[in-house]
Amino acid sequence: MQPMMFRFHDAADRERASDGASRYGVYLRQNIDRFTDWGELVTTDPGMFALAAWQVATSPVMSPAYLDWTAERVQSVDLSLSEHDASLIARVQVVVPRPAALADVQGFAEWDPGDWWEHGYREPTDGALMHCPAMLTSTTLLFAIPRRELYAPQNAPELTVRDAKKAVRWLAAVLDERLAPIVRALDAAPAGAAR
Numbered sequence: 284m285q286p287m288m289f290r291f292h293d294a295a296d297r298e299r300a301s302d303g304a305s306r307y308g309v310y311l312r313q314n315i316d317r318f319t320d321w322g323e324l325v326t327t328d329p330g331m332f333a334l335a336a337w338q339v340a341t342s343p344v345m346s347p348a349y350l351d352w353t354a355e356r357v358q359s360v361d362l363s364l365s366e367h368d369a370s371l372i373a374r375v376q377v378v379v380p381r382p383a384a385l386a387d388v389q390g391f392a393e394w395d396p397g398d399w400w401e402h403g404y405r406e407p408t409d410g411a412l413m414h415c416p417a418m419l420t421s422t423t424l425l426f427a428i429p430r431r432e433l434y435a436p437q438n439a440p441e442l443t444v445r446d447a448k449k450a451v452r453w454l455a456a457v458l459d460e461r462l463a464p465i466v467r468a469l470d471a472a473p474a475g476a477a478r
Contacts (some may be wrong), residue, residue: 288462289356289455291448296349307340307349308420308444314339329433329450330371334362336450350451354466355396355403357465358421360458365427373426373458378404379469381420391418424465432457 300306311318317335318325326332340350341360358376378394392415394404405446407417409470434453436446 287455287459289350289351289352289459289464305444309446310339310345311442311447314344318442325442327436327439328369329430330364330369331437332436333454334364334371335434335449336447337362337454340451350455356466356469368401369430371428371433373428375424375462377420377465379420379422380472381418385418392414395417426461428457
């Protein structure tokens with residue numbers, strides 16, 4: 284079984300909690316408006332609840348974040364509510380090799396895979412760009428996640444840390460299932476096919 288691409292910082296959440304219980308819980312209370320529709324009670328809608336819980340758990344709202352990812356190719360995970368139905372739309376930017384049509388174009392740096400102590404592909408520094416332009420190729424993966432695949436908050440209209448943590452864990456598991464095969468295929472590509 285492959286490890287999950289998403290990581291939860293539960294120990295730090297407890298250790299850094301200004302309320303003595305959960306740092307994430309403090310941020311949830313500060314951002315309760317994300318969980319309400321026009322100032323009403325906390326939503327029972329799984330999509331809206333998961334979206335709000337994810338936004339609070341990740342950067343830039345929480346820094347350092349309660350939730351992040353370990354897959355080096357994943358650059359960003361953005362969520363929005365579908366305009367069509369009650370599902371969530373996930374937009375995930377993933378580093379990919381240069382397309383074949385551009386493989387022979389010379390004079391461009393690529394993603395910087397970082398040093399052994401760093402995590403993830405990085406854009407070249409401004410200093411490096413002074414010497415060589417960069418061509419950073421990525422693709423955006425779009426997934427519709429139906430509300431039936433999301434955690435339904437059990438304690439709404441009360442906002443609880445337990446519900447929020449369950450919602451982000453549930454959503455991370457759904458995303459992991461969809462992303463892992465793509466990331467593994469890219470990581471297994473031959474070395475000459477771009478890092």
